[in-house]
Amino acid sequence: MAQNDSTAFPVSFEFFPTKTAEGAAKHVNVRQELYARKPEFCSVTYGAGGSTQEGTFRMVQAIQDEGVAAASHFSCVGATHAKVREELAQLQTMGVKRIVALRGDLPSGYGLGGEFQYASDLVAFIRKEFGDWFHIEVAAYPETHPQAKSPDADLQAFATKVKAGADSAITQYFFNAYYRFVEGIQALGIQIPVVPGIMPITNSSQLMRFSDATGAEIPRWIRLRLQAFGDDVASIRAFGLDVVTHLCEQLRSQGAPGLHFYTMNQSTATLELCRRLGL
């Protein structure tokens, strides 16, 4: 399997672990279709509290076996140093070189506790225990993390993660606000690449649900158009492709260092976006 061409504009794809053998078998085809776009890496999410650890590592291993660089997301909330050390050592043994280091959100029902408070604690721990083995990505929130005390406090928290040893960042998806965030961190002396996270629009109710949960704002004009389409899936997809293609074109022409697609474990919309963007 060909890896990415270093002269090409970098793209990466995000997946979540499949839950069934049937889902896993179908996802092999999704990955193969997406590999044709020569991603820099493919990442796999990790349920907070370690809830998906096995499934995450299984998919990470499959991606590595398919000859593509895999990144494991890794959330530290509720975890002990010993457990995190053990799991990271497992990823190192698997030959994984890239981690998306996160705090995560504990599902309700899990107690607090654990030996990490913020993602910056995890980044510092990885650097202390594993040196430069891992390329460390961290999460960025152009529209401010929902629990942040203020936008400025969130920028400071981001700077703390970077100073702890992060190499680059991937953003929450957004439909505006990226450059204000980049200017904000540059003003704090932070220069790492911040790759926009891109959410294809294929389903109105799913997008609204995610946006309510993550605080990623859907501009009023997009929300109104989506509502007006009702159950007309074809029109939603056509509109979604136009909106997201335009967003990606703008980001690319104004200097974004790459694009990270939230594929939702599907290939169709992401492939069409890549085709339209000539990626």
Ligand code: FAD
């Ligand atoms: P942090 O950077 O620790 O920030 C969390 C909050 O604490 C912020 O409000 C921040 O402002 C504040 N804060 C940080 N440091 C300090 C400090 N020193 N003092 C005071 N306040 C501080 N979740 C998963 O469970 N699994 C995944 O695989 C996953 N993948 C993701 C991938 C991307 C690209 C993104 C953007 C998010 C992902 N998430 C994932 C969601 C993420 O776990 C949540 O958004 C979580 O609430 C915050 O994680 P974080 O790593 O950004 O936390």
